[in-house]
Amino acid sequence: MNKVVQNAQEAILGIESHMTLMLGGFGLCGIPENCIAALAASDLTGLTCISNNAGVDGFGLGMLLRKHQIRKMISSYVGENKEFERQLLSGELEVELIPQGTLAERIRAGGAGIPAFYVPAGYGTEVAEGKPVRKFGDKMYLEEQWLKADFAIVKAWKGDASGNLVYRNVANNFNQSMAMAGKITIAEVEELVPVGSLDPNHIHTPGVFVQRIFQGMNYEKRIEFVTVRG
């Protein structure tokens, strides 16, 4: 079985309008730039996107927002994006906000086959509306359910033809959990290395979770707030 595809256009084949996608990244760090550009160049519309953030104006998921390709965002934080605000206020876009740790765990649970679990985050707040609560010890917890996606699209530093992935620094973020939670998981990597050259001790995502992999190109890796000392 060959998991290696040539580029982002080939990688996203089979994604249809109105599907649910997961896209890795925190802010603009560790986002699958090549696949996002390919989605933005497509005619896909009505997408539900699960991603911690929604990009910025004109970059990251902001590219899909600008083309009105997203119907619903499931995120923990959606600042830094004027077009997002405009579409949200005008009712063109639906947003579901989820505490960041709960979002990460719901995704992990989706990949790990755990339909529901309990967390304390959001108890007594509007996040708790409609959710079962339960007391463990002297503390109250909310029931949260798994999240899954038709396609999970992740970005890694290095990967091989087996689909094994290694992330770099904090560009791991949501990628590792999302890689587990897609019916089909697409990995774009900065460097596609020969099988056998990654140390098995250092694999973050074992290849079993990855169905398609390719070496991306022209990574911009934009930084939202360059902050230097001195």
Place this chain on the structure above:
Amino acid sequence: MSLDKNGIAKRIAREVRDGYYVNLGIGIPTLVANYVPEGMQITLQSENGLLGIGPFPTKAEVDPDLINAGKQTITALPGAAFFDSAMSFAMIRGGHIDLTVLGAFEVSETGDIASWKIPGKLVKGMGGAMDLVASAKNIIVAMMHTNPQGESKLLKKCTLPLTGVGVVKRIVSDLAVLDVTPQGFKLLERAPGVSVEEIIKATAGNLIVEGDIPEMQI
């Protein structure tokens, strides 16, 4: 004189103990790192996936794969560790982080906190704030005692949408240090030159004042 942002951060830095794992929120809390007493070693967590936050980078060190939860470029100290978001919040939810410092719009006398949403203003999202306040062993809120209109932000009951219920343990404001107790806000210390009367006037929730209230040591 009420404290400025750096004064609040300096006072909070005195709450830190050697060996603590600490999560600092955006704004005043971030400044706390600048005032950790010398000889004391603490490890700062960034919930996007790093234990061991170092100083901001030099221009040459800037790395797009190395940012903090506020999306600013940072460095990682020797001995640092990177991990994914699920692991990061396992640390937080599992009670492995000793101290969380964050800002707030409002705190109630029962320890409720509102910090993420103002009705009528655009919602940006809660990020990791709800996870952090629900799970940290110790939560200190860094805040101004009143809003720019002079209205108290320490209330009987929060008016804004909540981030967490009954979670705040201690507040360090520009005027005072207070603990949240079953009876309400307990005044522990005054900012230098600030009178107990001024603090009473600026606190809308139940305030307990017992005996002489010392000035903060900063």
